[in-house]
Amino acid sequence: MTVTIKKPRPEVGRTLRSVVLIIVLALLMLLLFAVDVATGTYKLPIDWVYKALINAVVPIFELPTDATLVVLHLRLPEAVSAIILGASLASAGAVLQSVLRNYLASTYTLGVSAAAGFGAALAIVLGFGGFVIKYHVPVITSPYLIIPMAFLFSSLAALTVYALAYLKGATPSVIILAGVAVMFMFSMGTSMLQYFADNPDATHAVAMWMLGSLGNVRLSYLPYMALSLLPIIYYLAVSAKIDALGLGDDVAHSLGVDVRGLRLTLILLTAFQAAAVVSFVGIVGFVDLVIPNILRLIVGNNNARLIITSTIMGADVTLAADIISRILVPPYVIPIGIILSLIGAPYLLLMVITRGGRYGP
Amino acid sequence: MHGRELRGLSRTQLVVAAVLVLALAVAAAYLIIHHKPKAPTSAPATTSVNELIAYSSPNFVMYPVNANTIIINNYGENITLRIPTGKIVAMNTVALQVLIDIGAGNHVVGVEGYATKLPWLFGNYSNLPALSSGMWSINYEEIVNLKPDIVITWSYILPQVRQKLQAFNIPAIAWGSTDNLTSLIYFLGLITNRTDRAIRLINWMNRLEQELKTYQSQVNQHPRTYIIFDWEYSPWYTAGSSSNPYWAAVLAGLQPCFNKSMQVQPESVLQCNPDVIVVTTWYLNPHSLNATAYCRSIISSVRNNPVLNQTAAVREGRIVVIPGYLTQGPLRYITALYIDSVLWPNVVRVNATKLLNQYFSEFLSTAEPGGTWFCSG
Amino acid sequence: MVLEVKSLDCGYGKKPVIRGVDLVVDDGEVTALMGPIGAGKSTLIKCMLGVARRFKGCVCVDGKASITMSHREWAKLIAYVPQMPERPYAVKVLDVVLLGRLPHMGLRPGRRDYEVAYEVLEKLGISHLSNRYIHELSGGQYQLVQIARALAQEPRVLLLDEPVTNLDLKHQVLVLETLRRIAREKGISILMSLHDVNLALKYSDRLVFMKDGKVVAYGLSPSTLGSSVIKEVYGVDTKVVWIDGGPRVII
Numbered sequence: 001m002t003v004t005i006k007k008p009r010p011e012v013g014r015t016l017r018s019v020v021l022i023i024v025l026a027l028l029m030l031l032l033f034a035v036d037v038a039t040g041t042y043k044l045p046i047d048w049v050y051k052a053l054i055n056a057v058v059p060i061f062e063l064p065t066d067a068t069l070v071v072l073h074l075r076l077p078e079a080v081s082a083i084i085l086g087a088s089l090a091s092a093g094a095v096l097q098s099v100l101r102n103y104l105a106s107t108y109t110l111g112v113s114a115a116a117g118f119g120a121a122l123a124i125v126l127g128f129g130g131f132v133i134k135y136h137v138p139v140i141t142s143p144y145l146i147i148p149m150a151f152l153f154s155s156l157a158a159l160t161v162y163a164l165a166y167l168k169g170a171t172p173s174v175i176i177l178a179g180v181a182v183m184f185m186f187s188m189g190t191s192m193l194q195y196f197a198d199n200p201d202a203t204h205a206v207a208m209w210m211l212g213s214l215g216n217v218r219l220s221y222l223p224y225m226a227l228s229l230l231p232i233i234y235y236l237a238v239s240a241k242i243d244a245l246g247l248g249d250d251v252a253h254s255l256g257v258d259v260r261g262l263r264l265t266l267i268l269l270t271a272f273q274a275a276a277v278v279s280f281v282g283i284v285g286f287v288d289l290v291i292p293n294i295l296r297l298i299v300g301n302n303n304a305r306l307i308i309t310s311t312i313m314g315a316d317v318t319l320a321a322d323i324i325s326r327i328l329v330p331p332y333v334i335p336i337g338i339i340l341s342l343i344g345a346p347y348l349l350l351m352v353i354t355r356g357g358r359y360g361p
Numbered sequence: 362m363h364g365r366e367l368r369g370l371s372r373t374q375l376v377v378a379a380v381l382v383l384a385l386a387v388a389a390a391y392l393i394i395h396h397k398p399k400a401p402t403s404a405p406a407t408t409s410v411n412e413l414i415a416y417s418s419p420n421f422v423m424y425p426v427n428a429n430t431i432i433i434n435n436y437g438e439n440i441t442l443r444i445p446t447g448k449i450v451a452m453n454t455v456a457l458q459v460l461i462d463i464g465a466g467n468h469v470v471g472v473e474g475y476a477t478k479l480p481w482l483f484g485n486y487s488n489l490p491a492l493s494s495g496m497w498s499i500n501y502e503e504i505v506n507l508k509p510d511i512v513i514t515w516s517y518i519l520p521q522v523r524q525k526l527q528a529f530n531i532p533a534i535a536w537g538s539t540d541n542l543t544s545l546i547y548f549l550g551l552i553t554n555r556t557d558r559a560i561r562l563i564n565w566m567n568r569l570e571q572e573l574k575t576y577q578s579q580v581n582q583h584p585r586t587y588i589i590f591d592w593e594y595s596p597w598y599t600a601g602s603s604s605n606p607y608w609a610a611v612l613a614g615l616q617p618c619f620n621k622s623m624q625v626q627p628e629s630v631l632q633c634n635p636d637v638i639v640v641t642t643w644y645l646n647p648h649s650l651n652a653t654a655y656c657r658s659i660i661s662s663v664r665n666n667p668v669l670n671q672t673a674a675v676r677e678g679r680i681v682v683i684p685g686y687l688t689q690g691p692l693r694y695i696t697a698l699y700i701d702s703v704l705w706p707n708v709v710r711v712n713a714t715k716l717l718n719q720y721f722s723e724f725l726s727t728a729e730p731g732g733t734w735f736c737s738g
Numbered sequence: 739m740v741l742e743v744k745s746l747d748c749g750y751g752k753k754p755v756i757r758g759v760d761l762v763v764d765d766g767e768v769t770a771l772m773g774p775i776g777a778g779k780s781t782l783i784k785c786m787l788g789v790a791r792r793f794k795g796c797v798c799v800d801g802k803a804s805i806t807m808s809h810r811e812w813a814k815l816i817a818y819v820p821q822m823p824e825r826p827y828a829v830k831v832l833d834v835v836l837l838g839r840l841p842h843m844g845l846r847p848g849r850r851d852y853e854v855a856y857e858v859l860e861k862l863g864i865s866h867l868s869n870r871y872i873h874e875l876s877g878g879q880y881q882l883v884q885i886a887r888a889l890a891q892e893p894r895v896l897l898l899d900e901p902v903t904n905l906d907l908k909h910q911v912l913v914l915e916t917l918r919r920i921a922r923e924k925g926i927s928i929l930m931s932l933h934d935v936n937l938a939l940k941y942s943d944r945l946v947f948m949k950d951g952k953v954v955a956y957g958l959s960p961s962t963l964g965s966s967v968i969k970e971v972y973g974v975d976t977k978v979v980w981i982d983g984g985p986r987v988i989i
Contacts, residue, residue, distance in 0.1 A: 042502035066505065066529070073528040074501050101824070124517075146520075148385075155381055195623075201537045203603070205517035213498045216521050227384065237845060244837050247887075248824040254787050255891070256813030256841040265373045272381060301828040304846075325498075331490055332474070333498035 018305045021298070025312040029083070032319035036079040039326050042070045049075070073219055081217040081225060081280070082322045082336075083315040086287055088228040088277050090314025092270035093288025094295075094306045095235050098242050099266045100172040103296070106289040107274035110175075110267070111157040111182030113285060116278040118186040118193070119153030120146045121206040125197040146209070147221075150279035157182045158271030162264060170260045171249070175267060212282030212337040214322055221280050228276035231269040232311055238262065239304035246301065284337045287314050290344040317343065412547075412556075416563075420537075421544035423551065431551060435534040436519055442511060442532070445554040450504055452493050452514040452522075453536055454479075455690040457486065459546050462562050462691065462724035465553035470507045473514075479686055481648055484727030493518070501525045511552070516540070538603070542566075542690065562691065562724060569694035570612075576701055576709045577614035584636035584704065586615040587674070590622060591685075592642045592659055596666060599625050605688035606641040612697035613704075615639075627668040637704060638663060638674040643685040647732035656682050656736035664738075679704065681737045695720060696735075703737040740765045740927045741786075741895045746795035748785035754793045755781045756951040763895070763927040763944075768918050770938035771931040773948035774972055779931040780821075782948070783897045786929075787818050799894055813841035817888035821900040823880070825872055831883050832868045835859060838890030851890075858886045861923075862916055878909025885913070889920065896921075898930035902937065910934075914941040935968065935987045947971045960985055 038049045044067055051061040052071035089107065096105045107113060123146045164178040190210075194203045217225070235242070241262055244252040249259045278284065292310050299305045321339040328334055413423045413431075422434040429444045450471040451457040457476055460466050461483065472486060474494025480487040490507065493499040493514075499522065504512060509531060514522050516537030523533045536545045543563050550559020588610050590600035600606040601622035610617055618633035619625060640659055646652060660680050663669050674680060681703050687696045699713035718730040741763040749755035756778040763769045771779050784790040786797050788804065796803045799815045807815075817838070835858060839851040847855075859865040864882050872880055881901060888896055901917070902910040918941050921928045932938045938945055939960045947955040947967060955967045963985055965976045976987050 040502040041500060042506045069528050070502060070505055074505070074525070101826075152385065155385065201515065201517040201539075204515070208518065215498050215501060215525070218524055224387075240837070240840060240843070240845065240847075243829075243833070244840055246824065246826040246829070247834070247837065248820060250784065250787065250789055250820055251818060251823060251884075253789050254813060254816065254818035254897075255837065256810040258809065261373065265377055268374070268377050268381075272377075272384075276384070296828055300830070301826050302833060331492065331500045331503045332494055333500050335498050 018299060018309070022308055022312065025309060025316060029312055029315050029319065032316055032323065033079055033083065036082065036319050036323050037071065037075045039323050040070070040075055041326075041331050042074070044070065074215075077217045077219050077222060078214045078322060079319065080222055081214050082318040084222070084225045084229060085214070085277050085281060085284060086291075086314035086316070086318030087232070087311045088273045088314075089284070089288040090291040090310040090317075091232050091235060091307050092273040094292035094303070094310040095242065095266055096270050096288070097292055098301075098303050098306070099245060099263055100175060101246065102172060102176060103293055104289070105176065106285065107270060108285045108288070109183060110161055110179040110271050110274070111186060112154045112271045112274040113278050113283045114183045114186040114190070115157030116150040116154040116275060117206075117210050117283055118190045119149040119151070119279075120209050120282075121190045121193045122153070123149040124205045124209065125193050125202045147279050151275055153186070154271070154275035154278060157186060158268060158275060161271070162268055165264060165267065170263045175263070210283050211335040212284040213333075213335055214281060215333065216282070217280055225276060225280050228273040231273055232307065234269065235266075235307050236304060238266075239302075239307060242266070242303045243301075246303075282335075282337070284340065286337070286340045286344055287318060290347070291317060294347065413551075416544055416547035418541035418544040420535075420540050421548055423544075423548060433534065433548060436516065438523065440511075440532040440534060442552055444552055446552040447510040448507060450492060450507060450509040450512040451476075452499075452512065455542070456513040456536055456545065456549065457483065458690050458692075458725065459549050459562070460553070461486065461727055463546070463550050463553065463555045463558040464726075465549065465555050465558075466727070468553055470509055471504065481646060481732070482686065482725065482728050484729075486727060499525075504531070505529055538605075546691075565724075566691050566694055569698060572711075573612060573614070573694065573697055573701065576705070579708050580614075580701075580705050582705075583614060583616045584679075585618055585633055586610050586637040586639055587618045587630050587633060587635040587672070588639045588641065590641055592640050592662075592682075593644055595624070596663070596669065597625055597627060597630075599623060600641060605693070606639065606683070606685060609683065609688040609693050609696045610639050610700065612693060613700040614697075615700070631668060631671060635672055635674050636677070637679045637681065637700075638669065638672065639700065640680065640682045641685045641688070642682060645682075645684045645734075647684070647734045648729060652733040653736065656733055657738065660736065660738040678738060681735070683735050687734065691724070692720070699735055740800060741929065742798045742801075743782075743786065744796050744798070746782070746785060746797065747793040748781060748790050748795075749793065750781070750790055754951075755790075756785070756948075759795070759948075759953050761929075761946060761953065761956065763929050765894075765925040765927055766921050767944060768921050768928045768930070768942040769944045769946060770942035771929055771946050771948065772933070772935065772938055772971070773931075773954075776950075777948040777971075778951040779948055780899055781951075783818070783899050783929070783931065786895075786897060787816065788812060810841050814891065815893055816895045816897060817891040817893035819881070819884045819888050819896070819898045819901055821903060823884050825880065827871075827873055829872050830868070831859075831864070831870055831872055831875070834872060834883055835868075835886045835890050838887035841891060854892065855886075855890050858889045861889070861920070862886050876909075878905045878912065881905060881909070881913055882916070885916070885920075889924075889926075894926060896926050896928045896930075898928070900931050900933065903933055910937060917941070939963065939985055939987065963987075 038046050048063060048067050049071050052063055052068045055061050055063060055068060056072055092107050097103050160182055161175060161178045165175045168174050194206050197203060241257045244255045244257050252259050291314050292306060295306055295309050295313060299309055321336050321343060325334040325336050325339045410425055413425055417423050420435050424432040426432055430441060431444060432439050432441050448470045449468045451460060451469050452473040454473060454476050457469060457472055460469055466486060469486060471492045472489045474491040476483050477487045477491045490503055492503050512522060512526065512531060512533040514533060514535050516535040519533060519535035526533055546559050546563055550556040588600040588606050589596055590598045590604060590606065599619045602620050603622050607617060615637060618635055640663060642659060645655060659682050663680050664675055669675055681700050683696050695713060695716050698711050702709040702711045702713055717734060721728040721730045743759055743761040746759040747754040747757050759782060773779055781790055785792055804812055832855060835855045836847050836851060839847055839854060843851050859868050862882050862885065867879060872883060902913050914937060917928055920926060945958045945963060946953060949971050954971055963978060965978050968974060968976050968987060974989060976989055979986050979988055
């Protein structure tokens with residue numbers, strides 16, 4: 001019996017829609033980047049901003065050094081780190097939610113951010129407290145120590161969750177419980193450190209660090225932060241397998257997916273992404289939770305599409321938040337974590353109310 | 362295939378673990394490569410060297426280079442400064458106050474947010490650009506805009522500030538709560554060519570400190586005190602050794618019931634049975650029409666508090682209300698004297714308000730004299 | 739001889755749950771796996787998949803044992819439909835069926851993968867649903883989608899864990915008829931666990947009864963089933979009756 005093979009119109013149609021969305025989001029990212037580098041209280045004609053950027057690559061223009069310095073050392077690191085932050089966290093969130101089959105999963109509930117906070121707090125408090133007692137000279141911990149300590153402890157948290165999952169079975173419930181337990185442990189640790197440090201400067205410093213600020217990123221940190229974007233390539237390569245995980249562990253196994261290995265690897269990679277970002281910027285959450293949920297309502301649950309669009313939209317939203325944080329109440333700069341929560345939570349509520357949980361185009 | 366369920370790390374996992382370890386190693390290497398510079402061997406020449414040494418302290422170690430250059434070793438960095446310095450960003454309210462005290466306020470081009478809330482102390486300086494505020498991020502662009510020659514800030518944000526401003530060659534120093542106030546005063550006098558006024562301020566402070574010691578040895582009592590950190594927040598949150606009001610009380614010769622800033626149980630306060638209750642308020646505008654009324658209302662609230670009114674302090678009418686901003690910097694001595702004058706009026710014959718007005722006219726010229734700054738009952 | 743299980747000891751923890759299971763399913767045959775709850779039916783199926791732990795014995799397809807093959811190769815041979823499959827939101831039917839091509843495809847589905855998917859949907863009569871969301875489908879329709887997904891794997895063996903237990907009568911008949919038709923047409927060996935004896939009698943070629951982790955009766959063709967077997971396995975008195983040329987069991 002002959003089987004009529006239909007012309008693949010439906011899938012081309014879907015792909016076309018996604019491609020258009022991706023192009024739009026990418027263009028939006030370029031636009032927002034251009035606006036972000038042009039925003040700031042330092043008086044600078046807009047064309048100088050772009051000339052300075054071009055100069056950094058190919059020196060063509062004549063510009064006063066101060067202007068170049070402001071653009072390259074103050075504006076550019078903030079804008080680029082906003083992109084990296086948003087892209088990493090959003091893609092990590094998308095993957096985590098698919099892998100754990102739980103749309104409320106985020107890197108925060110893996111305990112990574114809380115552990116980074118603890119590491120930073122430890123570095124700060126030791127710098128203030130321990131040395132005062134010992135040498136009668138308060139030594140402020142070099143920022144070079146805060147970042148590695150934050151990364152060290154967040155890696156420890158990731159490895160703890162990984163080990164617990166490895167030993168007790170890599171099911172979503174085990175991973176989520178382990179993550180939440182680790183998160184509470186380190187949050188408590190941080191609070192205790194602040195309390196027992198009994199040094200107002202230390203407590204202040206910890207609180208400031210935890211609020212998160214893109215302004216603390218130096219140009220030289222950017223390559224290290226950019227490492228957090230590497231796992232995205234892997235995610236896209238295994239996106240079909242992640243889709244299979246959504247059908248259930250047994251079915252995925254029957255399709256040839258190494259369920260346990262894949263899940264453990266992905267947990268580790270997403271935790272690494274979060275650690276690499278949070279160690280430099282402070283605790284910024286929310287992007288990994290809300291952006292994939294918003295996009296799932298628009299592009300559906302196909303992981304390849306979800307990951308790509310989450311990455312770009314994450315960058316968009318963080319850039320927009322950075323712009324807003326600087327223009328809202330000049331000359332004050334609002335910490336970016338606050339802006340992100342203020343934008344996102346109401347927006348998600350709005351999407352639920354208007355769409356009522358209906359999915360897809 | 363079936364055995365895969367039981368075996369150890371798969372290849373991907375090993376690769377991932379290796380990448381992590383590599384990243385950690387890179388971070389450690391980065392850290393090792395960047396270590397702090399050491400202090401220079403001093404090259405003394407002038408007679409004022411002795412002065413510099415006398416007023417130096419950890420984090421404020423000053424070295425002369427020549428007639429118009431000094432080096433200060435502050436929180437791990439050696440900073441070379443020209444004398445007199447030009448524009449100063451005082452993101453540290455104590456530094457701002459000292460600069461005004463020694464008549465060098467005209468150097469200040471930027472302040473921190475807290476200063477903008479105290480116009481009755483800082484006058485027009487509270488209208489200067491606020492570059493940081495509490496938990497909000499620092500606006501580095503604004504700092505660069507102002508093109509200062511030096512930035513003075515608090516110790517807890519010094520690392521970030523130094524990092525960011527390094528590219529612009531703007532030096533930053535910090536004065537923290539564990540640092541020596543005298544060193545700060547002398548240093549600020551040094552870089553603004555007002556060492557004479559600085560020394561006058563220091564001597565004035567020392568005189569007050571002497572007075573305090575004399576009175577306290579005469580009285581020879583160390584009454585216990587319960588210090589409320591922020592009346593508008595809660596009557597049960599106490600000011601500990603990490604806060605300014607605590608040290609004002611200690612300077613006054615009092616013995617605090619609690620050493621930590623924390624929430625306490627009312628019973629513990631009763632157990633301590635303080636002889637004096639010191640209430641810190643942060644919202645008292647001394648020149649407002651109801652300043653006195655507000656201050657007295659705090660006292661009556663304390664008296665009416667069912668737990669507090671069983672303490673010796675309330676029974677004997679020893680409640681002191683002081684504003685928080687008067688507990689830091691040189692003003693701390695006046696506050697301490699006020700407390701002592703309330704406790705032992707026969708010995709400590711000091712009119713604190715008059716002393717405050719004197720201080721304003723001689724040093725903090727931007728402050729408006731008069732008004733109600735504290736009260737007791 | 740296609741699917742063969744020899745002296746299989748299998749379980750989850752330290753001790754095997756099923757012991758000494760021997761089984762053969764030929765091409766084109768539908769075998770019904772029956773037994774009371776806890777008999778080990780699901781465990782047996784999961785063992786054949788490779789999800790449960792095999793202590794002893796072998797599972798072979800066309801003479802090749804599972805341990806000699808890679809995970810991917812095994813996935814090309816054996817497909818699985820669970821009892822209550824997970825239903826993620828916002829996924830389309832076509833996407834689910836395409837996932838069945840995972841053992842065969844590269845990073846993304848190619849032309850051939852799409853062709854197979856469309857063909858399978860057509861064969862099961864649900865191609866009109868291919869662009870619908872799975873969370874909008876009824877239980878029976880989704881079960882068919884899962885079967886389509888399993889068939890898209892182009893397997894030699896199809897394992898189904900209680901495929902019709904949660905469906906209404908219409909869909910039960912629909913699914914079981916489809917399965918028998920597919921087995922014949924494609925030469926696939928189908929092993930499915932069922933609770934309803936009569937449905938098993940009508941729609942399968944052989945019956946296997948399990949109790950307490952062991953095979954109690956095996957290979958019985960529906961025409962040779964006796965009420966003594968049912969009494970032994972389920973502990974229920976029944977009477978076997980012949981209707982329309984086939985046996986039926988009456989309680």
